[in-house]
Amino acid sequence: MAFAAALVVLLLAAPAAYAVQFTVGDSTGWTTSGDYTTWVDGKTFTVGDTLLFNYDSSHQVDEVTKSDYDNCNSGNALKTHSDGNTVITLSNTGPMYFICPTLGHCAGGMKLTINVVAASGNSPSTPSPPSGSTTPSETPPSGSTSSPPPPPSGAPSIMNTGLVLGFSLVLGAVLAIMS
Numbered sequence: 001m002a003f004a005a006a007l008v009v010l011l012l013a014a015p016a017a018y019a020v021q022f023t024v025g026d027s028t029g030w031t032t033s034g035d036y037t038t039w040v041d042g043k044t045f046t047v048g049d050t051l052l053f054n055y056d057s058s059h060q061v062d063e064v065t066k067s068d069y070d071n072c073n074s075g076n077a078l079k080t081h082s083d084g085n086t087v088i089t090l091s092n093t094g095p096m097y098f099i100c101p102t103l104g105h106c107a108g109g110m111k112l113t114i115n116v117v118a119a120s121g122n123s124p125s126t127p128s129p130p131s132g133s134t135t136p137s138e139t140p141p142s143g144s145t146s147s148p149p150p151p152p153s154g155a156p157s158i159m160n161t162g163l164v165l166g167f168s169l170v171l172g173a174v175l176a177i178m179s
Contacts, residue, residue, distance in 0.1 A: 074101030
């Protein structure tokens with residue numbers, strides 16, 4: 001019985017560690033034909049999630065600052081990846097910027113910006129920080145009409161967490177009955 005109880009506690013803690021892996025560009029991958037602005041729409045990126053970049057040898061992934069993103073400058077890249085199958089763990093909240101440093105690719109649209117929000121298992125309606133579309137980050141959001149809309153809610157992550165929690169509860173009940 002003690003083993004079953006310990007297993008239930010462990011399974012109930014599992015949703016807190018649940019993360020999502022997003023394949024950038026879905027089946028298209030990281031290519032010059034991708035539309036990464038549209039790809040980001042409707043997605044909520046949470047601390048602990050990962051981005052998977054799939055690309056061929058004519059591309060790379062550079063993590064850059066907002067200024068370098070806006071100017072397609074890879075000369076000051078924070079991190080550079082060229083393995084063709086790059087997994088990046090989202091470990092901090094806030095905006096992240098990625099470009100392909102191959103000449104002309106970023107200017108042609110091969111760039112990605114995301115906003116990473118804190119994991120929140122209990123409050124899905126907690127407002128997210130602004131997407132970082134303005135340079136002065138010390139100005140608090142004023143609610144003016146020129147501010148970008150907040151990112152979509154974390155419904156997909158919460159739904160996945162709910163499924164894991166439901167499964168955990170059913171499994172715990174079955175184990176308790178069996179012991």
